[in-house]
Amino acid sequence: MEDARLTQLISEMTLAEKIGQLVQLTPGFFGAEYGDVVTGPELNIKMEHVDIWETGSVLNLSGKGTLDQLQKTYLQKSRLKIPLLFMNDMIYGYKNVFPIPLALAGSHDEQLLESIGAFLAQEAAADGVHVVFTPMLDVVRDPRWGRVMESPGEDVHTVAAYGRSLVTGLQGNLSRDAKIDLHHVAACIKHYAAYGAVEAGREYTAADLSQYSLLNTYLPGYLAAVEAGVKLVMTAFTVVNGMPASVDNWLLGEVLRKQAAFNGVVISDYNALNELITMGYRDDDLAAAKAALSAGVDIDMMATIFANGITKLIAAEALDEALVDQAVLRVLRLKNDLGLFENPYRGFDNLGSEEEFTQLSQRATVESSVLLKNDAAQLPLASGEQVALIGPFANSPLTLGLWGSINADFSKVKTLKAALEAAHDDFTYAKGFNMYDAKVTATEMGSQFAKAESEAAQTDAELAAEALAVAASADKIVLTIGEDFLQSGEAASKTNLHLAPTQVSLIKALHALGKPMIGVIYTGRPLVLTDVEKYFDALLLVWFPGTNGGLAIREMLFGAATPSGKLAMSWPRSVGQIPLHYDSLPTGRPLTTANANERFVSKYIDCDNTPLYPFGHGLSYGQNNITCELTKITFNHAAATIELTCQVNSDTVAVEDVLQVYLQQPKQAAVILPTQKLVATKRISQQANHALTISVPLAELGYYDNQGTQHLDDGAYTFEVGLSSANLLTSGTVTVTQ
Incomplete structure (x- = not known):
C-alpha cells in the first residue's frame, strides 16, 4: 500500500480511531480467554475516549491460534478493518532459548548472531508475532543492575556490532524502507537512551551523564541499529540528565529523528508515560500526552495517557491534530511493511528442524x-x-x-x-x-x-x-x-x-x-x-x-569443543570498584609498577585497581601457545579503513579464539579519550604460520568533544592486537591524513 493510500485511510478515521492506533494493551483487556502476561506493575487502566476494539496493538500474546482468534474478532468489530499489531518480549529465545545476550556478545561472531536473529524471527513469525522487543542495546558498566544480562556489555564497539547483527537477522534486510517477509519480524531496540547507566545499578532510577559520555559511549549502539534499518525504538522509563527519556526533545527529535533520520515507530516502555506524572514531570494526562506526542512517541504501552489525554487536548485546541496524524502514519507504515493489510493472519508452518536449532544453540553456547x-x-x-x-x-x-x-x-x-x-x-x-x-x-x-x-x-x-x-x-x-x-x-x-x-x-x-x-x-x-x-x-x-x-x-x-567466548563485561574484585570498565579515561597520576608504594597516585589502599577478570578475557585450550605479530599497518584512503596484517602462530590446531584490536589514546585529540578503545575483533582458528588482515573503519577513530562537536583527526594512531584488553601481544603505528 502506498503512503498516499495510508494518508487517505487516516483521513477516514475518527479521532478515537486514530488515538486507538497509538495505544498498546495486554491481552486480558480483550477478554479473559486470552489470558494476561504482566511484565510490569499491576495497573488499574480505564480508557475514557477510546474503545478497547479500537486499540492498535497487543503486548505479549502467544500461540498462533489465539492470535488469529483475536485478530478475527478485532477485524469483525473494526470499522476500517485495520489489523492489530502483535508484539512480544522475545529477547533471546521463545520456546527454544539461546544463551543470554551478555554471553552472546562475547562470541564476537557477527555471522552467528545474525543466524540467531533469523532463527528467533522465524520462531516468532511462525507463532503470528509481528514485533519482538530485542535487541537491548544499553551499554552497561554496573553489574549490580540485574538487566545487564540482556545487554551486550560495557563496550561501544561490541554493542554496535551486536545490534547490527541481530537487527539484520531479525528483519532479514539492511534497508530502512524494505518490507519484512513472512519469515522475519520487525525488531525494536531498547531502551533509548542510557537506561544501562541508572544510578547505583538500581532499577528504574535516573541516569546523570555528560554529553561527552552520551555521545561517545551510550548513543552509538542504538544509532548503529537505526543505520541497519531497525523498525522500532523503545524509550527508557527513566530520567536522563534531568529529562524523562520519553519526552526528551533532544534525544528523540534532534538525535533520533533529525540526525539519525529515523522515521520508524517510537514506543514507550511499559507504563512509562503514566510515570511522567508519578515522577513529578507533569501533573495530569493532558500535559503528559502533549509532552510525549510532541517529542515523537507514537505508541503508549500499557498506560492511558494518550487514550485519555489527546481527545481533551484537541477539544481545547491545545494540540495540533497533525501530530496525531503523523504518529498514526508511522504505525500504519509499520503494519504495511509487515504486509498486514494484505494478510492480517501472518504466519507459516515451517519452523525449521530441531537439528538446526540444536547445532546453532550449541555453537552459540561454546x-x-x-x-x-x-x-x-x-x-x-x-x-x-x-x-x-x-x-x-x-x-x-x-x-x-x-x-x-x-x-x-x-x-x-x-x-x-x-x-x-x-x-x-x-x-x-x-x-x-x-x-x-x-x-x-x-x-x-x-x-x-x-x-x-x-x-x-x-x-x-x-x-x-x-x-x-x-x-x-x-x-x-x-x-x-x-x-x-x-x-x-x-x-x-x-x-x-x-x-x-x-x-x-x-x-x-x-x-x-x-x-x-x-x-x-x-x-x-x-x-x-x-x-x-x-x-x-x-x-x-x-x-x-x-x-x-x-x-x-x-x-x-571433555574437549570435544573449546570455549572461545570473551568477557563482554569486566568482573570486579570488589563491589567497591564499580562502575568498572576497561576504557576508562587516563589520569595525570597513574598507578605504575615504579610508584606502587607511593601515596599520591590513583589507587585504592585496600584493593588492586584492576578487575579480577578484565574485559575481553577468555582463555582457550592451548592459548598459551599463541603468538601474534603485527607485520604491516596501512591507511587505505580510498576505502576509509586501516588495514592491519598479522602473523599468528600456534601449535594447537583448529582451536578457535578471538583477536582484539585496541586503539590507544591519540596524542592529537581535542579532548582526553580512553586509554584504549576496542575498534575491531576477528575470530580465528589457531594454526601455524597463519597470516590474516583485520580492517578497521576510519569512523572508529572518530569521537565527540565535550561541546558535542564531532572530530576525526589527522595524525599518528597506535593500534594494539591481543587476546584481551589486558593481554596485548603486538602493536603498530600508522599516520592518517584525510
Missing part, C-alpha cells in the same frame, strides 16, 4: 562460554577420570535466565547431568545445596521472590554432606555454582555480588579434600569471586547457557 582459569590444564577432562558432578545447576532446567524462563519449553532443556548420562560418562552426582526450582510465569514474577528455600526436601547441610561423600571417591570435582534465574534480570538489582554463603562453605569443604576442582558458573551478571577463585583449578563461565546448554558444556568439559 562461542559465548568463557574459560576464566585453567591452571595445570585441568580442562579438558581426560577420558576414564571418575568425576563428581555437584551442584543443582547441573540438574535444573531453570538455567535459562529470567526472560528465557517465561515462555520456554522446559521439556526440551538439556541439563549437564542429562548430557553426561547420555554420553555414558563415568560420574556420580550430588545436589550440594538448594536453589529455586519452580518455573516462573509472568503473572507470578513478583511473588516468586517471597518463596522460601525452607520448602526444599533437604537442608543445605544435609546436601553438603552428601556432596562430600560423593566427592571423596572421585578423581576430579566439577562443581556448578552461580545465581538462580530470579536473581538477575529486570527488578533484580543487588548490592552483594558474592556467591551465597552455602555455596562458599561447600567450595571450601570440597577444596579441603585435596582433589582438582573445576567450577562451572551459571549467572546473568558478573560476580565477585575474589574470595573463592583460589579454591578452583579451573573456572568455566557458561552464563545462562540456553536450551541445549548441557550438551555444549559437556563437550567443552
Whole structure:
C-alpha cells in the first residue's frame, strides 16, 4: 500500500480511531480467554475516549491460534478493518532459548548472531508475532543492575556490532524502507537512551551523564541499529540528565529523528508515560500526552495517557491534530511493511528442524562460554577420570535466565547431568545445596521472590554432606555454582555480588579434600569471586547457557569443543570498584609498577585497581601457545579503513579464539579519550604460520568533544592486537591524513 493510500485511510478515521492506533494493551483487556502476561506493575487502566476494539496493538500474546482468534474478532468489530499489531518480549529465545545476550556478545561472531536473529524471527513469525522487543542495546558498566544480562556489555564497539547483527537477522534486510517477509519480524531496540547507566545499578532510577559520555559511549549502539534499518525504538522509563527519556526533545527529535533520520515507530516502555506524572514531570494526562506526542512517541504501552489525554487536548485546541496524524502514519507504515493489510493472519508452518536449532544453540553456547582459569590444564577432562558432578545447576532446567524462563519449553532443556548420562560418562552426582526450582510465569514474577528455600526436601547441610561423600571417591570435582534465574534480570538489582554463603562453605569443604576442582558458573551478571577463585583449578563461565546448554558444556568439559567466548563485561574484585570498565579515561597520576608504594597516585589502599577478570578475557585450550605479530599497518584512503596484517602462530590446531584490536589514546585529540578503545575483533582458528588482515573503519577513530562537536583527526594512531584488553601481544603505528 502506498503512503498516499495510508494518508487517505487516516483521513477516514475518527479521532478515537486514530488515538486507538497509538495505544498498546495486554491481552486480558480483550477478554479473559486470552489470558494476561504482566511484565510490569499491576495497573488499574480505564480508557475514557477510546474503545478497547479500537486499540492498535497487543503486548505479549502467544500461540498462533489465539492470535488469529483475536485478530478475527478485532477485524469483525473494526470499522476500517485495520489489523492489530502483535508484539512480544522475545529477547533471546521463545520456546527454544539461546544463551543470554551478555554471553552472546562475547562470541564476537557477527555471522552467528545474525543466524540467531533469523532463527528467533522465524520462531516468532511462525507463532503470528509481528514485533519482538530485542535487541537491548544499553551499554552497561554496573553489574549490580540485574538487566545487564540482556545487554551486550560495557563496550561501544561490541554493542554496535551486536545490534547490527541481530537487527539484520531479525528483519532479514539492511534497508530502512524494505518490507519484512513472512519469515522475519520487525525488531525494536531498547531502551533509548542510557537506561544501562541508572544510578547505583538500581532499577528504574535516573541516569546523570555528560554529553561527552552520551555521545561517545551510550548513543552509538542504538544509532548503529537505526543505520541497519531497525523498525522500532523503545524509550527508557527513566530520567536522563534531568529529562524523562520519553519526552526528551533532544534525544528523540534532534538525535533520533533529525540526525539519525529515523522515521520508524517510537514506543514507550511499559507504563512509562503514566510515570511522567508519578515522577513529578507533569501533573495530569493532558500535559503528559502533549509532552510525549510532541517529542515523537507514537505508541503508549500499557498506560492511558494518550487514550485519555489527546481527545481533551484537541477539544481545547491545545494540540495540533497533525501530530496525531503523523504518529498514526508511522504505525500504519509499520503494519504495511509487515504486509498486514494484505494478510492480517501472518504466519507459516515451517519452523525449521530441531537439528538446526540444536547445532546453532550449541555453537552459540561454546562461542559465548568463557574459560576464566585453567591452571595445570585441568580442562579438558581426560577420558576414564571418575568425576563428581555437584551442584543443582547441573540438574535444573531453570538455567535459562529470567526472560528465557517465561515462555520456554522446559521439556526440551538439556541439563549437564542429562548430557553426561547420555554420553555414558563415568560420574556420580550430588545436589550440594538448594536453589529455586519452580518455573516462573509472568503473572507470578513478583511473588516468586517471597518463596522460601525452607520448602526444599533437604537442608543445605544435609546436601553438603552428601556432596562430600560423593566427592571423596572421585578423581576430579566439577562443581556448578552461580545465581538462580530470579536473581538477575529486570527488578533484580543487588548490592552483594558474592556467591551465597552455602555455596562458599561447600567450595571450601570440597577444596579441603585435596582433589582438582573445576567450577562451572551459571549467572546473568558478573560476580565477585575474589574470595573463592583460589579454591578452583579451573573456572568455566557458561552464563545462562540456553536450551541445549548441557550438551555444549559437556563437550567443552571433555574437549570435544573449546570455549572461545570473551568477557563482554569486566568482573570486579570488589563491589567497591564499580562502575568498572576497561576504557576508562587516563589520569595525570597513574598507578605504575615504579610508584606502587607511593601515596599520591590513583589507587585504592585496600584493593588492586584492576578487575579480577578484565574485559575481553577468555582463555582457550592451548592459548598459551599463541603468538601474534603485527607485520604491516596501512591507511587505505580510498576505502576509509586501516588495514592491519598479522602473523599468528600456534601449535594447537583448529582451536578457535578471538583477536582484539585496541586503539590507544591519540596524542592529537581535542579532548582526553580512553586509554584504549576496542575498534575491531576477528575470530580465528589457531594454526601455524597463519597470516590474516583485520580492517578497521576510519569512523572508529572518530569521537565527540565535550561541546558535542564531532572530530576525526589527522595524525599518528597506535593500534594494539591481543587476546584481551589486558593481554596485548603486538602493536603498530600508522599516520592518517584525510
